[in-house]
Amino acid sequence: KGCKLVGCGSAVPNLKVSNDDLAKIVDTSDEWISVRTGIHNRRVLTSNDSLTALASEAAQKALQMAEVDPDDVDLVLLCTSTPEDLFGSATQIQKALGCKNNPLAYDITAACSGFLLGLVSAACYIRGGGFSNVLVIGADALSRYVDWTDRGTCILFGDAAGAVLVQACNSEEDGLFGFDMHSDGDGLRNLNAPIVENEVDCTLGSNGSVLGFPPRRSSYSCIQMKGNEVFRFAVRCVPQSVESSLQKAGLTASSIDWLLLHQANQRILDAVATRLEVPPERVISNLANYGNTSAASIPLALDEAVRGGKVKSGDTIAAAGFGAGLTWGSAIVRW
Ligand code: ACO
Numbered sequence: 581k582g583c584k585l586v587g588c589g590s591a592v593p594n595l596k597v598s599n600d601d602l603a604k605i606v607d608t609s610d611e612w613i614s615v616r617t618g619i620h621n622r623r624v625l626t627s628n629d630s631l632t633a634l635a636s637e638a639a640q641k642a643l644q645m646a647e648v649d650p651d652d653v654d655l656v657l658l659c660t661s662t663p664e665d666l667f668g669s670a671t672q673i674q675k676a677l678g679c680k681n682n683p684l685a686y687d688i689t690a691a692c693s694g695f696l697l698g699l700v701s702a703a704c705y706i707r708g709g710g711f712s713n714v715l716v717i718g719a720d721a722l723s724r725y726v727d728w729t730d731r732g733t734c735i736l737f738g739d740a741a742g743a744v745l746v747q748a749c750n751s752e753e754d755g756l757f758g759f760d761m762h763s764d765g766d767g768l769r770n771l772n773a774p775i776v777e778n779e780v781d782c783t784l785g786s787n788g789s790v791l792g793f794p795p796r797r798s799s800y801s802c803i804q805m806k807g808n809e810v811f812r813f814a815v816r817c818v819p820q821s822v823e824s825s826l827q828k829a830g831l832t833a834s835s836i837d838w839l840l841l842h843q844a845n846q847r848i849l850d851a852v853a854t855r856l857e858v859p860p861e862r863v864i865s866n867l868a869n870y871g872n873t874s875a876a877s878i879p880l881a882l883d884e885a886v887r888g889g890k891v892k893s894g895d896t897i898a899a900a901g902f903g904a905g906l907t908w909g910s911a912i913v914r915w
Contacts, residue, residue: 582754589641618846622738692903742879758828
């Protein structure tokens with residue numbers, strides 16, 4: 581059995597934050613950010629906005645493009661590290677879309693590699709589990725976990741959602757040719773946002789004598805990152821992964837139409853493309869407008885490229901994600 585991409589969609593918050601805006605709150609400049617990252621603007625959720633609503637909008641657009649009814653969706657995978665509920669937000673998207681047949685819906689947490697992992701999971705469900713229409717949504721609001729006083733991280737991230745619909749098809753039409761996924765828990769020290777446990781001010785048991793432990797309430801700390809270590813990791817691991825996927829697909833870098841990497845930094849995109857010998861005109865990049873939108877970045881860039889007429893039906897795309905965990909991976913897909 582095969583699987584193919586039949587629709588895509590995306591949505592971004594209205595609030596645009598420029599490099600000049602950031603230079604008003606931290607010691608930085610438009611020039612530094614542009615030269616070191618390629619980013620000019622990013623979109624940020626306000627306290628009135630909802631990431632779940634943004635993700636639902638992206639998913640709805642993907643269904644419309646695919647001309648698939650929400651009732652025919654049998655799996656919703658929400659790839660996010662920033663759900664709006666501790667127990668996940670995928671079921672709320674299923675509800676917002678009005679999928680009446682109660683399809684399975686759950687979250688996948690794999691940071692900036694989340695969408696790639698969701699895509700590969702969708703293919704496995706279709707090939708092995710009899711699923712027909714799988715919505716894969718990448719959505720993140722890292723702005724909620726950024727330290728807005730840390731110029732090393734707050735300049736990088738933006739909020740967004742993107743989605744694709746993966747559909748079962750016969751093997752001749754198969755649109756996922758090869759993939760390669762990895763994790764390295766050792767690298768978490770270079771990019772993380774660990775849990776923080778705060779003791780609750782409560783006389784009952786606060787000294788541990790009644791409950792046997794101090795009552796506590798947990799939250800997550802802000803994103804902590806050693807940027808240059810993450811940079812080196814991406815430039816080393818992503819080309820290897822793409823080459824491995826290409827090999828499994830029986831292709832070479834020269835035969836792909838597009839290189840679509842997680843949109844983290846233009847210098848990473850350029851370095852990976854150079855290593856793979858993919859010319860700049862075949863590299864999809866939209867991070868100038870959105871920054872690093874984590875799990876949303878690949879479907880957001882794909883959606884813009886498809887709706888803008890750049891990526892055409894039948895084009896072959898090498899997509900690769902990388903990020904916290906550390907996690908990284910790639911997949912060769914046909915649009
Ligand atoms: N404005 C001005 N100066 C800055 C800024 C800023 N915004 N940020 C850092 N600097 C300074 C540093 O303090 C340092 O100063 P010093 O030399 O006096 O100590 C100098 O600039 C160089 O700092 P580096 O960190 O070495 O700069 P680098 O060239 O590595 O660029 C950057 C930093 C942009 C963060 C880069 O390392 C990068 O993009 N790394 C990849 C990060 C990434 O993609 N992370 C997300 C992964 S995806 C996920 O899962 C979330």
